Amino acid sequence: MHKAGFVNIVGKPNAGKSTLLNELMGEKLAIVTQKAQTTRHRIFGIHNETDVQIVFSDTPGVLEPKYGLQEKMMDFVKDSLQDADVFLFIVDITDTSEPSEFLIQKLNKIPVPVLLLLNKIDETNQEILEQKVEEWHQRIPKAEILPISALNAFNTDIILPKIKSLLPENPPYYDKDQFTDKPERFFVNESIREKILLNFDQEIPYSVEVATEQFKEKEGIIFIDSIIYVERDSQKGILIGHKGEAIKKVGTEARLDLEKFFGKKIHLNLFVKVKKDWRKNEKDLKNFGYQ
Ligand SMILES: Nc1nc2c(ncn2[C@@H]2O[C@H](COP(=O)(O)OP(=O)(O)OP(=O)(O)O)[C@@H](O)[C@H]2O)c(=O)[nH]1
């Protein structure tokens, strides 16, 4: 008997969805930063065993869209609400803002099992934990609630067996040697974007998109040319920095991560270009893969 299914990770921005995906996959597939709205796409991580295939999907955090890019991000979330066999709903236990009524209503309505993961319990105490468990039990009665720390891999080892017990009998959806749906260039773009999120503040991280124009392997070395698009000239200057130091730092940090990810030596060339207001432009968004 072979089991297979889609396990969709949903939650508010910054809850720890991508951290959990990486922990469950044992591989850094999704970028992680302390800034909200780090993830912009839906990313599949495929966990394969002889008798089971779990297709995890990481999604952007649920928010009220204010511009075109965020609308596209929420379309990815809506897709993930359609095709799940199991939901992993991640809640940051330290988050004091209002919970997402949108998600609560959806998860209550859809006849799919929900594992509600109360994340970041390394930052709380027993009293708050018990109170939160009770609150969430009221909000989503059918959910099984599990306190975890995705960052410290606390209680995460019981998630896979639980999922397996909930999955339907199915043949695999993907080749058993495939571990993601995304091409190599996607991971290059994301790695560069992660370093920009980590190195810059205010609107820069949100105004940036990365496109990789060349990805070529020659004699064991991968040669990569990537373009960083910003929305305005002033942002271009900030990104490049004094004597090009800022962009150089981004390039070095991304290269080191990518060498680890691909297991090869990498030459990375970065270019910065302005694409005015791309976040609001339908055509640009489509070209960047938001459709
Ligand atoms: N203390 C603590 N921090 C955590 C834990 N899990 C994740 N984090 C941190 O929370 C921040 C957000 O993590 P992400 O995995 O990027 O969160 P996300 O839900 O994917 O966020 P978006 O992609 O923006 O929606 C990062 O700084 C993580 O290191 C945890 O268990 N404990």
Ligand SMILES: [Mg+2]
């Ligand atoms: Mg994320």
